[in-house]
Amino acid sequence: MESYHSVAVIGAGLAGLYAARLLKEKFPDVVVLEAQNRIGGRVKQVHGMAPWPIEAGPEFVHGRNSVLVKLAETHMGVTFSEKEWPDWWYFGKEVGGQGLINDEQVDDEVDKVHDLFGDCEDEEVPPPGRDVSAAEWMARKGCTPRQVAVADACYANDFGCSLRQLGLREMIHENKKWDSGETYLLMDRSMGHIVTHLAEGADIRTNWVVASINYASAAGGGVTIQAEDGRVVRCKACLVTVALPVLQKGMIAFNPSLPAPKAAAISRIRMGNAVKVIMGFSRRFWAKDMYDVVCPGAFVPEFWMLQHTVTNPGAGTPNCVVGFLAGERADAICRMDPEDVKRRFLSQLDEVFATPGDARPASSSLVQCQIVDWSQEKFVGGAYTYPTLGAEAGDRAALAAPVAGKLFFAGEATNEDCNPCMQGAMDTAARAATQITAVLSGGAAAAAPRSRL
Ligand SMILES: Cc1cc2nc3c(=O)[nH]c(=O)nc-3n(C[C@H](O)[C@H](O)[C@H](O)COP(=O)(O)OP(=O)(O)OC[C@H]3O[C@@H](n4cnc5c(N)ncnc54)[C@H](O)[C@@H]3O)c2cc1C
Numbered sequence: 001m002e003s004y005h006s007v008a009v010i011g012a013g014l015a016g017l018y019a020a021r022l023l024k025e026k027f028p029d030v031v032v033l034e035a036q037n038r039i040g041g042r043v044k045q046v047h048g049m050a051p052w053p054i055e056a057g058p059e060f061v062h063g064r065n066s067v068l069v070k071l072a073e074t075h076m077g078v079t080f081s082e083k084e085w086p087d088w089w090y091f092g093k094e095v096g097g098q099g100l101i102n103d104e105q106v107d108d109e110v111d112k113v114h115d116l117f118g119d120c121e122d123e124e125v126p127p128p129g130r131d132v133s134a135a136e137w138m139a140r141k142g143c144t145p146r147q148v149a150v151a152d153a154c155y156a157n158d159f160g161c162s163l164r165q166l167g168l169r170e171m172i173h174e175n176k177k178w179d180s181g182e183t184y185l186l187m188d189r190s191m192g193h194i195v196t197h198l199a200e201g202a203d204i205r206t207n208w209v210v211a212s213i214n215y216a217s218a219a220g221g222g223v224t225i226q227a228e229d230g231r232v233v234r235c236k237a238c239l240v241t242v243a244l245p246v247l248q249k250g251m252i253a254f255n256p257s258l259p260a261p262k263a264a265a266i267s268r269i270r271m272g273n274a275v276k277v278i279m280g281f282s283r284r285f286w287a288k289d290m291y292d293v294v295c296p297g298a299f300v301p302e303f304w305m306l307q308h309t310v311t312n313p314g315a316g317t318p319n320c321v322v323g324f325l326a327g328e329r330a331d332a333i334c335r336m337d338p339e340d341v342k343r344r345f346l347s348q349l350d351e352v353f354a355t356p357g358d359a360r361p362a363s364s365s366l367v368q369c370q371i372v373d374w375s376q377e378k379f380v381g382g383a384y385t386y387p388t389l390g391a392e393a394g395d396r397a398a399l400a401a402p403v404a405g406k407l408f409f410a411g412e413a414t415n416e417d418c419n420p421c422m423q424g425a426m427d428t429a430a431r432a433a434t435q436i437t438a439v440l441s442g443g444a445a446a447a448a449p450r451s452r453l
Contacts (some may be wrong), residue, residue: 001231001232002231002232002233002234003031003232003233003234004233004234004235005027005029005030005031005233005234005235005236006027006029006030006235006236006237006440007023007027007029007030007031007235007236007237007238007239007436007440008030008031008032008033008223008225008233008235008237008238008239009023009030009031009032009033009238009239009241010032010033010210010213010225010238010239010240010241010242010252011032011033011034011035011041011240011241011242011243011411012032012034012036012039012040012041012199012204012206013040013041013042013043013241013243013411013425014040014041014042014043014194014195014198014422014425014426014429015241015410015411015412015425015426015428015429015432016032016034016041016239016241016410016411016429017032017039017195017198017199017202017204017429018067018198018425018426018429018430019239019241019410019429019430019432019433020032020198020202020204021198021202022429022430022433023433023436023437024201024202026437026440026441027440029203030202030203031203031204031205031233031235032202032203032204032205033205033208033210033225033227033233034204034205034206034207034208035207035208035209035210035379036206036207036379037206037207038206039195039199039204039206040191040192040195041243041379041380042057042058042243042374042380042383042384043055043057043058043191043192043194043195043422044056044057045190045191045192046278046370046372047312047315048312048315048316049278049280049315049316049317049320049368049370050280050308050315050316050317050318050320051310051311051312051313051314051315051316051318052190052308052309052310052311052312053190053192053311053312054278054306054320054322055190055191056276056372057191057374058191058421058422059186059191059306060083060085060184060185060186061080061184061185061186061187061421061422061423062180062184062185062421062423063178063179063180063181063182063183063185063423064080064180064181064183064185065179065180065181066180066421066423066426067423067426067427067430068194068422068423068426069185069423071194071197071426072187072194075197076193076194076197078187078188078189078193079188080185080186080187080188081185081186081188082183082184082185083183083184083185083186083291083292084103084184084291085184085292086103086154086292086293086294086302087102087103087290087291087292087293088100088101088102088103088290088291088292088293088294089101089102089103089106089110089293089294089295089296090293090294090295090298090352091295091296091297092295092297092298092351094149094297095146095149095150095296095297096109096146100293100352100353109144109146109147109150110150112143112147113143113147113150113151113154113155116138116141116143116151117151117155117175118175120168120171120172120175121172121175121176123137123168123172125168125169125172125173125393126168126169128392128393129392131167131168131169131389131390131391132167132168132169132389133163133164133165133166133167133168133389134151134155134156134163134164134166134167134168134171135148135162135163135164135166137168138151138163146296148163149296149297150294150296151163152296152301153294153295153296153297153298153301153302154294154296154301154302156326156327157301157302157324157325157326157327157329158302158326159171159326159327159386159387160271160272160274160326160327160383160384160385160386160420161270161272161326161327161328161386162326162327162328162329164328164389165270165272165327165328165386165388165389166386166387166389167387167388167389167390167391168387168389169387169391169392169393170386170387170388170391170418171387173387173393173417173418174387174417174418174419177416177417177418177419178417178419179417180419180421180423186306188308188309189308189309189311190308190311191422194422208227208231209227209228209229209379210225210226210227210228210242210252211226211227211228211252211253212225212226212252212253212254212255213225213226213238213240213252213253213254213255213407214226214255215238215254215255215256215403215404215406215407216255216256217404222234222235222236222406223235223236223237223238223406223407225238236406236440237406237407237408237436237439237440238406238407238408239408239409239410239432239436240252240407240408240409240410240411241409241410241411241428241429241432242379242411243271243379243380243381243382243411243412243413244266244269244270244271244381244382244385244399244411244413245271245380245381245382246379246380246381247266248266248267249381254407258403259401259403261394261398261401262398262399262401262403262409264395264398265391265392265394265395265396265398265399266399268388268390268391268392268395269385269388269391269395269396269399269413270385270386270388270391271381271382271383271384271385271386271413272326272327272330272382272383272384272385272386273326273327273330273331273334273373273374273375273382273383274324274325274326274330274374274382274383274384275324275325275326275330275333275334275371275372275373275374276322276323276324276371276372277300277322277323277325277333277341277342277345277369277370277371277372278320278321278322278323278369278370278371278372279320279321279322279323279342279345279346279349279362279366279368279369280316280317280319280320280366280367280368280369281317281319281320281321281362281365281366281367282317282319282365282366282367283319283365284305284318284319285353285358285361285362285365286305286321286353290305291304291305291306292304293352295348295352298348299344299345299348300323300324300325300345300348301324301325301329302323302324303321303322303323303324303349304321304322304324305319305320305321305322306320306322316367316368317367317368319365321349321362323345326383327386330373330374330375330383331375333371334373334375338371341371342366342369342371346362346363346366347362347363349361349362350362350363384412384420384421385412385413385418385420386420387418396413396414396415396416396417396418397416399413399414400414400415400416400428400431400432402435402439405439406439408432408435408436409428409432410425410428410429410431410432411425411428412424412425412428414428415427415428
């Protein structure tokens with residue numbers, strides 16, 4: 001079975017869906033080929049644990065100045081609530097023993113870490129081939145073990161890695177280029193609504209696992225895309241939006257092979273894993289307005305409690321806590337027995353929330369536990385790319401660069417500003433849509449402006 005299209009987009013994550021939406025006006029026959037039996041990619045929910053969908057993937061919108069916020073507010077009537085991040089800290093005995101304190105009560109050591117990471121753009125960029133990890137950088141700055149623990153739990157975990165994996169060169173670049181703003185926003189509904197909105201009216205073929213892409217001139221001037229089951233799509237322009245591990249593992253065969261600079265970038269940039277440990281409790285044992293707790297040196301470095309509008313009355317419990325571990329911590333937890341993970345997170349929550357009359361508030365009220373391990377998602381293979389130790393200047397641009405005027409690349413890893421957020425993925429879609437439109441309209445693959453609705 002064969003079909004012919006002006007543009008074929010591979011992957012129905014935010015980048016693929018947004019690109020298809022932008023391209024559809026000029027190229028109504030644009031088709032989206034998605035390997036899974038669902039759309040959304042990393043935007044995915046866990047249903048049934050709470051009376052609303054719990055986000056297994058992204059759930060916070062980082063900054064107000066973004067294409068995502070504009071789309072959601074203007075076209076979907078979404079409202080956002082603003083949160084402080086982090087709003088609470090828990091310091092166990094090994095890291096000062098202050099216990100549970102709010103962000104206004106933290107000491108100078110925490111402030112020093114915020115200053116260090118917040119102002120890292122003032123640091124000298126490491127020369128080519130001599131990148132430095134954030135761990136080494138902090139050691140050179142004379143940081144204390146407690147400051148290192150704060151940075152690891154607060155910054156590295158959020159970047160999706162550990163301090164040893166976090167590269168100074170890309171971190172400085174990310175810091176300089178970040179222009180979304182510093183607010184933490186929560187949507188009034190599930191992220192799934194963004195996916196549904198972007199997919200409206202699109203020609204999306206699910207269960208379409210792309211196995212090979214032939215863009216050799218001999219293939220009739222266009223691109224031939226073949227599925228695992230033999231189906232074929234031919235097109236003038238092909239936009240690849242798959243997650244980086246799909247390219248790293250060679251899950252799609254390119255003919256001819258991808259150019260050397262792109263292949264080198266694919267091998268250097270890294271995506272870390274992330275694990276969410278989601279627990280539902282029969283009662284709320286934390287303060288009603290408490291939202292996020294960072295726990296330096298603890299088993300789970302960060303957890304949060306979210307309350308959403310009930311959309312599925314009667315399902316699960318509204319008292320849910322989400323633990324978030326990324327990078328090496330996520331790798332380690334995936335090697336553990338899930339019962340051990342559950343036991344250790346419960347005892348951490350017991351320690352944080354124990355009162356004189358209630359020593360085990362979490363253990364005594366657990367209803368359900370689910371562990372979401374993103375390394376097990378065959379067509380994603382991790383969480384998001386992080387500022388990678390050893391990635392070179394120009395790697396992200398090489399990853400994003402069009403090939404032979406007919407193969408285009410988008411998706412969070414291709415964001416030259418090193419922005420792995422949802423809006424970062426959508427910005428790359430806008431850039432690729434502009435490049436494709438220019439080429440198919442007879443122009444060159446031009447540099448594109450940042451997306452703005
Ligand atoms: C646990 C977690 C927490 C996160 N938290 C946040 C957050 O709070 N805020 C935020 O802004 N961002 C967050 N992110 C990052 C955000 O989810 C991503 O930046 C964004 O969703 C990436 O979109 P994408 O389209 O680039 O990639 P993807 O969503 O990975 O889409 C790529 C698509 O390609 C498909 N595909 C792969 N291989 C093939 C193939 N061979 N053939 C056909 N299709 C294929 C995949 O199935 C997938 O649907 C988080 C991510 C995770 C995993």
